[in-house]
Amino acid sequence: MGSIQDLKLGIFLRFDRMGVLEDDLNAIEACASTAEIRQVFQRIIEDYGFCSFGFMDASHPWEDEPLLVSTHVPAWIDTYRAENFISTDPCLAVARRTNLPFHWGSVPLPPVTGKRKPGAVKTMEAVRDFGINQGLTIPVHYNDALGRRYSSVCALFWKDPVQKFFANLRYNGVQLHVILIYLAQKVIDLYAVETMGSKRTDYFAELRTSPLTDREKEVLKWAGMGKTSDETAMILSVSRKTVEAHIKSAMLKLGANNKTQATVQAVYRGLINI
Structure with missing residues (x-):
């Protein structure tokens, strides 16, 4: 407050x-x-x-x-x-x-x-x-x-x-x-x-078949909920380096420049829910 x-x-x-x-x-x-x-x-x-x-x-x-x-x-x-x-x-x-x-x-x-x-x-x-x-x-x-x-x-x-x-x-x-x-x-x-005259489904049909692994989706979802890499690592029982590697991979797949952008794109494309 x-x-x-x-x-x-x-x-x-x-x-x-x-x-x-x-x-x-x-x-x-x-x-x-x-x-x-x-x-x-x-x-x-x-x-x-x-x-x-x-x-x-x-x-x-x-x-x-x-x-x-x-x-x-x-x-x-x-x-x-x-x-x-x-x-x-x-x-x-x-x-x-x-x-x-x-x-x-x-x-x-x-x-x-x-x-x-x-x-x-x-x-x-x-x-x-x-x-x-x-x-x-x-x-x-x-x-x-x-x-x-x-x-x-x-x-x-x-x-x-x-x-x-x-x-x-x-x-x-x-x-x-x-x-x-x-x-x-x-x-x-x-x-x-x-x-x-293009349709949104034409743009995102391929991506919604999921270019992200389940673990990449998980780390982005926790990031979207405000969790740090350390906190996400504790939740998923993995190392911080593993979390950051998944984030980096997701960013590359989504063409994002940072974690925030990757998370928002994943939400926008229907790949994760927050």
Whole structure:
């Protein structure tokens, strides 16, 4: 539970985290279109104190107008496109090189040495002009069931005082990361259905015959329930090295970059239940 100071800040604490996480993932899974997922995810992030979001498929850096699902004000989206911020956005540049979530204040900006401001500085000043005080960017890099590589970026916009943002992030950062990994795969899946007429069952039929061994499923399931490698080793009566070997093997089979991503992909593809 949070400190008295955190409670005074009005932090959006999730006390029944596992149950809430399951509800959020089920709500995303039930979406049948990108329009529906826009509404559902907006409700989810508002529960965490964010005002809006922008999800972008960044798999192809050369695209001027990539897939975008957003609930931010249209004026910001128009400005972002008109000013060509996609080519100067410092958060997007960082997101392409990392798997870890980061807040905007951690992104280094180039110094302003003359009258002309660098594009990265102009981008961040512009978003503040729209009343955004801070934000969280969550990159997701993964392979789909057909082996295709995707890089997605989701930005969560925060209007409240910055102090509340950091306190909230301490409590909910991991949960938001899990939800965003799940969301990314769902959006790409739905977009394929809407634009190419593909069916989700075509994508995942082979994977649902189970590329994972029973033991790999077990270690991912315990990881998804918040257990460390040491705790999982005790539960399964094996060594920590054995647990980590199974996790590494599962990550390789699922095309995941880390344990969290592997666990979420396994849940998404129906290979494990949490």
